[in-house]
Amino acid sequence: MERKNLYLCMLAALLSCSDSVKMSWTAEHMPNIFPDYAGVVIPPNIAPLNFALKDSADETRAVFSSGEQRFVVKGGKRGFVIPDTKWKKMLDAATGKSIQVTVQARRGGEWMAYAPFSIQVAPETVDSYLAYRLIDPGYELWNKMGIYQRDLESHTQTPIIENKMSGNNCVNCHSFCMQNPDKMLFHMRETFPGTILVDGDKIEKLNTKTKKTISSLVYPSWHPSGKYVAFSVNTTKQAFHLNDKNRVEVYDEASDVVVYDVEKHEIVTASNIFSKDAFETFPTFSPDGKTLYFCTAEARPIPQEYSEVKYNLCSVSFDPKTRAFGTQVDTLYNAKSGGMSASFPRVSPDGRYLLYTLSGYGNFSIWHKDADLYMADLQTGTSRPLAEVNSDDVESYHSWSSNSRWFVFSSRRIDGLYTRPYIAYVGEDGKVGKPFLLPQKDAGFYQAFMKSFNIPEFITGEVKVKGRVLAIKAKEDKGTDVGFAQ
Numbered sequence: 001m002e003r004k005n006l007y008l009c010m011l012a013a014l015l016s017c018s019d020s021v022k023m024s025w026t027a028e029h030m031p032n033i034f035p036d037y038a039g040v041v042i043p044p045n046i047a048p049l050n051f052a053l054k055d056s057a058d059e060t061r062a063v064f065s066s067g068e069q070r071f072v073v074k075g076g077k078r079g080f081v082i083p084d085t086k087w088k089k090m091l092d093a094a095t096g097k098s099i100q101v102t103v104q105a106r107r108g109g110e111w112m113a114y115a116p117f118s119i120q121v122a123p124e125t126v127d128s129y130l131a132y133r134l135i136d137p138g139y140e141l142w143n144k145m146g147i148y149q150r151d152l153e154s155h156t157q158t159p160i161i162e163n164k165m166s167g168n169n170c171v172n173c174h175s176f177c178m179q180n181p182d183k184m185l186f187h188m189r190e191t192f193p194g195t196i197l198v199d200g201d202k203i204e205k206l207n208t209k210t211k212k213t214i215s216s217l218v219y220p221s222w223h224p225s226g227k228y229v230a231f232s233v234n235t236t237k238q239a240f241h242l243n244d245k246n247r248v249e250v251y252d253e254a255s256d257v258v259v260y261d262v263e264k265h266e267i268v269t270a271s272n273i274f275s276k277d278a279f280e281t282f283p284t285f286s287p288d289g290k291t292l293y294f295c296t297a298e299a300r301p302i303p304q305e306y307s308e309v310k311y312n313l314c315s316v317s318f319d320p321k322t323r324a325f326g327t328q329v330d331t332l333y334n335a336k337s338g339g340m341s342a343s344f345p346r347v348s349p350d351g352r353y354l355l356y357t358l359s360g361y362g363n364f365s366i367w368h369k370d371a372d373l374y375m376a377d378l379q380t381g382t383s384r385p386l387a388e389v390n391s392d393d394v395e396s397y398h399s400w401s402s403n404s405r406w407f408v409f410s411s412r413r414i415d416g417l418y419t420r421p422y423i424a425y426v427g428e429d430g431k432v433g434k435p436f437l438l439p440q441k442d443a444g445f446y447q448a449f450m451k452s453f454n455i456p457e458f459i460t461g462e463v464k465v466k467g468r469v470l471a472i473k474a475k476e477d478k479g480t481d482v483g484f485a486q
Contacts, residue, residue: 031055031103031114034443038117041425041433043126043406044095045153048087049119049436052079052443057105064101066094066121079443084154096123120433122425124405127179127458128152130421130438131160133172134451137418147174147186149463155441160463165471167191174455175229177222178349179402181459185220185229192474197262198465199226207479210267214254217482221284225320229260230283230292237303250364251306255281257294261323266485270325272316279309281363284345285318292318292325293345293354295363297335307361310335313342323485332376333358333383341365344397347378348404353426354378355398355407358385366396366410366419373398373409377430388432389424401458408456409435420446421456 030038032054042049053060053075060075064082071086090099102116130152135145146162163171169191177183185197195206195217208217208231217231234255257273257280260266273280273294283294295311302309313333317326333342333356340358343365347354354376357365365371372390376383389395391413398409405426410419424435438453440446 029114030117033103035437035439035446037101037119037436039120039434040436041120041122042436043124043152043423043425044091044121045125045128046091046423047151047153047155047439048082048084049439050079050081050441050443053103053105055105057107059106061104062101063104064090064099066090066097066099069093078441081441081443091121094121097121122405122433124403124425126152126406126423127401127403127460129181129459129462130408130456131174131176131181131459131463132421132456133174133454135454136450137452143168145171147171149181149459150438151462155439158462159467160465161186161467161470165467166474169193172455173218173220174457175220175222176457176459177226178224179400179458179460181461181463183222183226184463187216187218188474194474194477194479196470196474198470199262203465203470203473205473205477205479206265206482208260208482210482210484212484213258213267214256217258217260219282223259223285223320224287224289227262227320228285228289228323229262230257230285230294231260232257232281232283232294234281249306249362250367251302251309251362252279252281253302254299255279257281257283257292259283259292259318259323260482261485264485265480266483268323268485270316272327272329273325279311279363281311282343282345284347286315286347287349287351289320290318291315293332293347295342295345297341297363309363310339310341310361311343311363313345313356333374346398346400346407348400348407348426349402350404352378352404353430355400355409357396357398366394368396369393369412369416371396375430375432386424386432389422389435394419397455399457402460406458408458410453410456414446418446418450419452419454421453 033051037049062073062080069090073080099119100116103114130150133147147160150157170189172187174186182200187195195208197204213233214235215233218234219232221230235253238250258267258269278296280296293315297309297311312331312335315330341361343357343363345356357371359365359368359371371394373386373395393416394412396410400407408421408423411422421438422435425433
């Protein structure tokens with residue numbers, strides 16, 4: 001009772017209202033807010049976590065405090081819009097500690113205070129930018145799309161390339177070498193097709209279909225040296241369910257894995273990652289560049305048996321000096337014994353953990369509602385589902401921050417239709433914090449925005465090459481042909 005009265009006195013002092021206004025206490029009742037930031041773990045360099053109270057009220061306030069730092073934000077039409085300067089001072093004071101938030105509401109002349117909640121502030125920062133593609137959720141059309149970058153320390157988004165600059169074509173599969181914004185690539189399909197590779201001031205357009213590969217290069221992963229990029233080549237088809245919770249089905253009729261030599265403009269591969277008897281896809285290099293992880297499944301008749309295709313998660317050695325692959329393939333996740341299908345392996349830059357997705361079948365898990373994130377400890381060989389971040393809907397594509405303390409993933413947990421980016425903390429002990437939704441200036445942004453956030457990738461700074469420069473390269477350059485090494 002004494003603790004309750006003490007807290008009420010503190011709140012009354014913070015409120016700029018007359019002594020005659022009544023104050024009630026509801027310690028058992030948490031505020032109904034969106035986004036749900038209660039209990040999340042955030043970096044000390046993140047933009048303000050603006051949110052809104054979903055319950056109706058005549059007037060609202062939010063009290064933020066950490067140590068000696070304290071301020072009050074009045075609610076408005078856009079929710080609680082936290083001033084940048086006050087938020088940064090609060091983060092500085094709370095780094096390695098926590099921020100307490102108390103939401104207050106006035107109804108019928110009486111103020112009430114909801115039970116406070118806390119936001120944990122980790123000691124480690126996150127990479128300052130996030131790159132992603134914005135696309136309609138059905139994937140059947142690409143009339144308007146682009147690849148964008150978001151300054152995570154503010155709410156500012158700018159385009160890297162928008163397809164209105166290049167004939168409204170499909171722009172996809174952006175990828176960065178070791179989170180470096182100056183070393184990246186992405187594909188263009190249909191109009192002005194080709195792969196655009198950026199290395200500082202150098203921009204190349206590549207024609208990547210060869211006589212020995214079933215398609216142009218598709219899903220990429222840079223070698224840490226920047227000298228190679230692993231790709232899959234895929235014959236991919238798309239279908240739409242008339243009555244199924246997964247809505248969209250994407251499957252491969254065939255696929256292989258290859259490695260592209262950036263300097264020699266050549267593709268190299270080996271029989272254990274390039275075979276008609278198996279579907280190999282989603283390659284990714286280890287941080288030391290000596291191991292190539294990939295997903296592989298026994299080839300089956302498609303589309304007749306699309307739901308029977310289940311992918312193992314495997315690895316093979318790679319020698320960067322000779323471009324040679326090992327003969328032994330190791331299996332990290334066995335689909336036959338595990339009963340699920342693996343996709344999207346990604347290794348933390350420190351080499352300790354491997355994130356991947358498991359779903360019931362297939363490899364295009366971003367439309368499978370049972371898709372969950374799993375994390376393997378590469379030192380101990382153990383693997384577990386990430387209950388801390390998984391929901392009842394899709395959790396899928398993910399990437400790491402350069403310091404290995406943060407990862408971002410896409411989720412459809414809000415409405416089952418659109419993917420939004422969530423960011424989660426990983427401690428040195430492997431414990432994962434409650435993830436938080438990418439903050440926006442307007443708390444109602446996600447209810448009104450009708451695009452999916454696709455392939456979220458952390459980068460350490462801003463991509464400076466201009467979209468018009470990339471578009472001119474795509475439209476005016478015939479492209480360099482890629483060869484297939486013997």
